[in-house]
Amino acid sequence: MLNTFAAEWLPSIEAEMRAVLAGEEAAVAAHYGMMHYHMGWVNARFEPESLPAGKHLRPLLCLMACAEVGGDPAQALPAAAAVEILHNFSLVHDDIEDGDETRRHRPTVWKLWGVPQAINAGDAMFALAFAAVERLADRGVPAATTLAALRTFTEMCVALTEGQHLDMSFETRSAVTVDEYLRMIQGKTAALIGASVAMGGLVGGAEPGSDEALRRFGQAIGLAFQIQDDMLGIWGDPAVTGKAAGNDILRRKKSLPLLHALNDAGAGAELGMLLARPDLGAADLPAALALLDAAGSRAYATDLMERYYATGLAALEAALGDRAEQSLLWTTAQWLMRRET
């Protein structure tokens, strides 16, 4: 059912994104070329190529929400394109901020064209994401609804920068609490998923209050999704995730399970010393995993993840009533809960 929906709508989402990011003036061809490169549509010489498309989870959730409240997903395509373009804008700037040199097995935009042009290309994608939302009005969406979608979108953009600010500031701090971490992913991950669902609901004509419940559904499954990601980064099956066992421990990534254990009165100090070793390597993994066990961090993260999924499903019932369990959004949440990569 999910695959059918995705197969039906992905080409239209892609076409809408290409229309928004077109930029046909020769004088600024390189400006748009950088954006098209980041999207995976051209190579570094701006010749057409196509990378395997991503999952496009956010735009699909947007269209599903529109359909589930009785709207026509085609009308929500500009909003779907907007959330995917916005996500890609944030990746262009994140890559600069984190100094990441590769993405999807290719050099990042800043690595190829330098930081100044990459900042500016990201800014253009940011502005064009707003242009995408505004195209709702061209598909017959009333001005008041388009404006409501824009306000939801804008609030999310602000939240995204707050999350990114916290994420970067954590790197320079020795101690970060679990609550601080949850506040961070609320902005950095959950806000965008929440806005994707809420905007789809708005366009589909959700009753007042329902769009807010849809936003809470998206935010909650966004939080659950991130915590699950954190767990897969430590306990995921390397054969399935494609990453080394205990990958995030060796990278000292301050993800939820690790922060929980570091804040544990019993195991925290020892784990902190272990992670501080300059020669931290695969041989230290059994000891690190044992400390996470002693702190009960896996159980804690699992429980929190399940509670967020449950919160999300309850919000979906508030939005859709009896139809919730038969909805694509419900199925998607269930599918996300079971994922192993």
Added chain:
Amino acid sequence: MLNTFAAEWLPSIEAEMRAVLAGEEAAVAAHYGMMHYHMGWVNARFEPESLPAGKHLRPLLCLMACAEVGGDPAQALPAAAAVEILHNFSLVHDDIEDGDETRRHRPTVWKLWGVPQAINAGDAMFALAFAAVERLADRGVPAATTLAALRTFTEMCVALTEGQHLDMSFETRSAVTVDEYLRMIQGKTAALIGASVAMGGLVGGAEPGSDEALRRFGQAIGLAFQIQDDMLGIWGDPAVTGKAAGNDILRRKKSLPLLHALNDAGAGAELGMLLARPDLGAADLPAALALLDAAGSRAYATDLMERYYATGLAALEAALGDRAEQSLLWTTAQWLMRRET
């Protein structure tokens, strides 16, 4: 008359900007603190201070346009705040892109808090500028008008990134034509002034077509303004501008008069060689100025500037009819034409 208008409205513009950029959550205080620092409201320790306010030309033009088409400038305050915040966002990112370490005699945001946090603080100001425009709806501006203002604003943001792209790409090129330069300042300088005036007109209830004429007025005086700036950078009176004589020549700044002379069949090659000298200094100024004279570059720039002002005033007459010459916008354009700094 202009001073009276400015004195009446500047405090309200400032208050609106402070409301938009408030950010009251303790966890992200430093994120908003960086923005407040850039705005000149706090020092680097986030303690209140107040730098002398800038001219605020763009937000004032926005409010004037609203008044001149019969609207209440108070209703346009969110749009006025938006264009000033957007202008400041672009300065935060420009400072990173250009590697500028000081602004208004203080260290720039990236210099104090690093490039990653500065990119992200700029992104937040970008998003909050859109939030500012959306506040029009809270002052009783109809949704359709607010949406029209948002589309004007978004198009301008895209144009701004195109202008910035061209400006940066010129630095790595040996030859740039005058037409390419004009295309660049169209995006980098004129688009924002055009949008400021057009948005004020829209909020004030400008007839269909009039808002477009107001935009052309703003764009034309924006182009004239930039060319005038370029001329002051070469021939301005150091006692008035506060900059050294021939400042932009010594900085090898590819401004309009210099590009005109470099593209001149007679003087171009010699000027090019002079500017390429590693020891270029004040002693070379007389020779450089003579070459600009030989190419007729000052007369060319003066003529172009005057033609853009005339184009702008004609557009203003198209927008306001007989009232144009009595309008604050006309007076402002005349005042800008006579400026010496």
